[in-house]
Amino acid sequence: ISAEDFVAKTIEQIKHIDDKLHAFLSVNDSAVDQAREIDKKIKSGNKVGDCFGMPISIKDNLCIKGNKTTCASKMLENFVAPYDATVITKLKQQDAIFVGNVNMDEFAMGLTTEFSAYGPSKNPWNTEYVPGGSSGGSAVSVSAFECVASLGSDTGGSVRNPASFCSTVGYKPTYGLISRFGLISYANSIEQIGPLTRTVKDSAFLLNLISGIDPNDNTTIDNGDEDYLSGIDTGIEGKKIGIIKEMIGEGIDPAVLSATKEAISKLEKLGAVCEEVSLDMVKYSVAAYYTITATEAGSNLARYDNLRYGYDFSVEGYEFNSYISKARRKFGPEVTRRMILGGFVPSAGHAGKYFLKALKVKNKLTKEVNEAFKKFDLLIAPTVPILPFKIGEKIDDPVSLFLVDINTVTANLTGKPAISIPFSHSNGLPIGIQLLADSNQDKLLLRAAYALE
Numbered sequence: 001i002s003a004e005d006f007v008a009k010t011i012e013q014i015k016h017i018d019d020k021l022h023a024f025l026s027v028n029d030s031a032v033d034q035a036r037e038i039d040k041k042i043k044s045g046n047k048v049g050d051c052f053g054m055p056i057s058i059k060d061n062l063c064i065k066g067n068k069t070t071c072a073s074k075m076l077e078n079f080v081a082p083y084d085a086t087v088i089t090k091l092k093q094q095d096a097i098f099v100g101n102v103n104m105d106e107f108a109m110g111l112t113t114e115f116s117a118y119g120p121s122k123n124p125w126n127t128e129y130v131p132g133g134s135s136g137g138s139a140v141s142v143s144a145f146e147c148v149a150s151l152g153s154d155t156g157g158s159v160r161n162p163a164s165f166c167s168t169v170g171y172k173p174t175y176g177l178i179s180r181f182g183l184i185s186y187a188n189s190i191e192q193i194g195p196l197t198r199t200v201k202d203s204a205f206l207l208n209l210i211s212g213i214d215p216n217d218n219t220t221i222d223n224g225d226e227d228y229l230s231g232i233d234t235g236i237e238g239k240k241i242g243i244i245k246e247m248i249g250e251g252i253d254p255a256v257l258s259a260t261k262e263a264i265s266k267l268e269k270l271g272a273v274c275e276e277v278s279l280d281m282v283k284y285s286v287a288a289y290y291t292i293t294a295t296e297a298g299s300n301l302a303r304y305d306n307l308r309y310g311y312d313f314s315v316e317g318y319e320f321n322s323y324i325s326k327a328r329r330k331f332g333p334e335v336t337r338r339m340i341l342g343g344f345v346p347s348a349g350h351a352g353k354y355f356l357k358a359l360k361v362k363n364k365l366t367k368e369v370n371e372a373f374k375k376f377d378l379l380i381a382p383t384v385p386i387l388p389f390k391i392g393e394k395i396d397d398p399v400s401l402f403l404v405d406i407n408t409v410t411a412n413l414t415g416k417p418a419i420s421i422p423f424s425h426s427n428g429l430p431i432g433i434q435l436l437a438d439s440n441q442d443k444l445l446l447r448a449a450y451a452l453e
């Protein structure tokens with residue numbers, strides 16, 4: 001099949017199904033023409049990049065030059081990215097085709113896509129249910145064959161959570177492995193761009209293309225041009241795997257627990273040795289996560305002041321506070337909550353009680369996890385403790401939503417790589433299993449995920 005035919009079929013699928021799913025915020029009208037150019041290159045014997053016209057969807061917080069990039073916010077409704085994110089530059093060099101920008105919770109805050117200013121995406125397995133988030137559009141588009149792969153961002157689970165809810169692979173690499181240049185920041189000290197794909201091999205393939213040091217992001221690490229595909233099928237015989245006790249206890253859905261047990265026995269059959277491990281700090285991780293991320297969000301989102309971005313009305317005639325509150329009225333309810341929290345928790349007189357305490361939890365958790373990796377090669381837990389729920393079911397209860405992140409935030413707070421693999425279903429709704437590895441052990445993580453897949 002030619003690149004043109006393949007991309008044309010993908011666009012047809014989007015046209016056919018996206019009215020029902022609402023994964024896309026915009027579709028690239030030139031995708032088929034771009035694919036035709038790749039076919040021409042092939043025919044004329046020119047060198048073609050490794051993607052050969054692979055159709056990829058992009059979360060709407062990643063900059064593609066000349067494209068509208070809204071973060072699913074009214075604040076950036078008319079923002080056109082002036083440059084390419086590093087991941088986009090790298091994929092363009094490999095002849096990938098970007099089929100469109102996909103939906104998300106506004107500024108990546110949330111885990112259902114219900115906080116998108118442009119309406120929620122729907123779970124392709126049952127359209128009454130949430131697809132997870134915040135990279136919900138990414139997971140839906142991969143799951144519903146509207147693309148081959150997607151890039152999302154994961155601050156506290158936003159790649160892994162929707163991957164679990166929509167039955168795709170979702171992978172958050174070691175902090176620094178992929179450049180964040182051109183990713184619109186939410187909580188930059190812990191977030192990473194990550195692939196959502198239908199297979200583990202596709203994630204490893206994309207990691208090969210987009211990882212590595214970037215002068216535009218000084219947190220990137222040198223991975224020595226590692227090939228994450230080589231040896232991916234060599235198995236996990238003899239590997240020690242810790243089952244995180246705090247992630248399979250209270251509040252877990254029985255179907256999720258039994259899927260986890262099944263995954264563990266599959267790993268044992270493959271020759272791994274599994275044993276419970278306790279990470280005491282996990283019980284404080286969600287509180288620490290929301291304190292730290294709100295603080296960073298408060299600072300990162302301060303730039304949306306209607307002067308630099310989101311220009312809408314003149315400053316003339318306003319007193320400062322009324323001007324700022326009018327400008328900020330464009331943010332939706334979840335972003336507003338985080339901005340208020342992010343102003344309060346690091347403020348003078350409160351920082352010691354909230355922000356500094358959260359940093360202490362982060363440090364202690366990191367120490368605990370590092371200790372665990374002295375004994376274990378990998379850790380395992382369900383990606384999300386519950387099944388996908390109905391659209392609207394939790395939207396009025398932010399705290400109950402926050403708690404859904406309990407199994408995903410540890411990897412972000414500690415910088416460790418983690419992957420969610422589709423493993424099972426309950427009443428037609430997907431269940432994902434999560435593996436974690438030590439920093440820079442992404443290759444081993446992908447190998448284990450491939451074995452479990």
Ligand code: GLN
Binds near residue numbers: 108111133134158293
């Ligand atoms: N649910 C989490 C939050 O709202 C995770 C979001 C993310 O990873 N971007 O912060």
